[in-house]
Amino acid sequence: MTGVGSLLGVLGRRRRGLPPRTLVLGGARSGKSRHAQRLLADHDAVLYVAPGPVPDGRDRDWAERVAEHRRTRPQGWTTLETRDLAGALETATVPVLVDCLATWLAATMEAVGAWDSADGDAEWRADLEEEVARLLRAWRGCGVPVVAVSNEVGSGVVPGTRSGVLFRDALGRLNLQVADLSDDVRLVVAGRVHRLEGERA
Numbered sequence: 001m002t003g004v005g006s007l008l009g010v011l012g013r014r015r016r017g018l019p020p021r022t023l024v025l026g027g028a029r030s031g032k033s034r035h036a037q038r039l040l041a042d043h044d045a046v047l048y049v050a051p052g053p054v055p056d057g058r059d060r061d062w063a064e065r066v067a068e069h070r071r072t073r074p075q076g077w078t079t080l081e082t083r084d085l086a087g088a089l090e091t092a093t094v095p096v097l098v099d100c101l102a103t104w105l106a107a108t109m110e111a112v113g114a115w116d117s118a119d120g121d122a123e124w125r126a127d128l129e130e131e132v133a134r135l136l137r138a139w140r141g142c143g144v145p146v147v148a149v150s151n152e153v154g155s156g157v158v159p160g161t162r163s164g165v166l167f168r169d170a171l172g173r174l175n176l177q178v179a180d181l182s183d184d185v186r187l188v189v190a191g192r193v194h195r196l197e198g199e200r201a
Helices: 004-012 032-039 060-072 085-091 101-111 123-141 162-180
Strands: 021-026 047-050 078-081 096-099 146-151 184-189 192-195
Touching: 021 032, 021 162, 032 096, 032 146, 032 184, 047 085, 085 096, 085 123, 101 123, 101 146, 101 162, 123 162, 146 162
Parallel strands: 021 146, 021 184, 047 078, 047 096, 096 146
Antiparallel strands: 184 192
16 A cells, blocks of 8 residues: 555656646635635536535534535536545546535545544554545546635644544645645635645645
8 A cells, every 4th residue: 555645755746737726725614615616616517526424314404504505506517426536536527626625534534434443443544544545646636627625623622522633633634635736725714815835844
C-alpha cells in the first residue's frame, strides 16, 4: 500500500496541464457552499456530488439540511448522491462540485468501522488510508475542473467524545492533503472569502 505522504509527493509532480482544483473551507453556515456554487455558476452543466448519508426519514434535521441544499442547486445541474466520490471524479465529463468532504469522511469512517473500534485498534485506520489515497488520486487526476467544500473544525472546542476527536483529527489531515493537491484554497468566514496563500506548513 502506498503511503499518503509518498502519494502526495508523486502526485504533486504531475500538476501541469490539468484543470483547476479548488478547495473551499469554512465553518457551519459560513456561506462556503454558496461560494462554491458561484465558482461554477458560468457552467451550464455541472455534476453536484453529495457524498454524505442519504436521508432515511429518521433524522429530521439532516433531512431538512439536505432538502435546503437541493433547493439551492441550479436546475441544469445533475446531482449524484454517493459515497463513491473517487469513482465520480474518475468518470466525470463535466465540472464537479463536491459538497462536502466532511460528510464523505464521516460516512467512510462509519463504513470502515471507526466508530465501533476499541482504543488502540488500528485495522480501520489502514482501510481509511486506502480510501483517502484513492480519493486523492482521483482528485489529482480528474480531467475536469473540480470544486470541493469541506468543514474547518479544528479551531473550535475540543470534542468531548472519542468519536469526535477521531473525526476532527481525520478531517484536519484530509483537508491538508486535499489542499496540497489544489490550485486554489479558500476560507469562508461569516460570508467573507479569504484566499489562502503562502508557504505550506
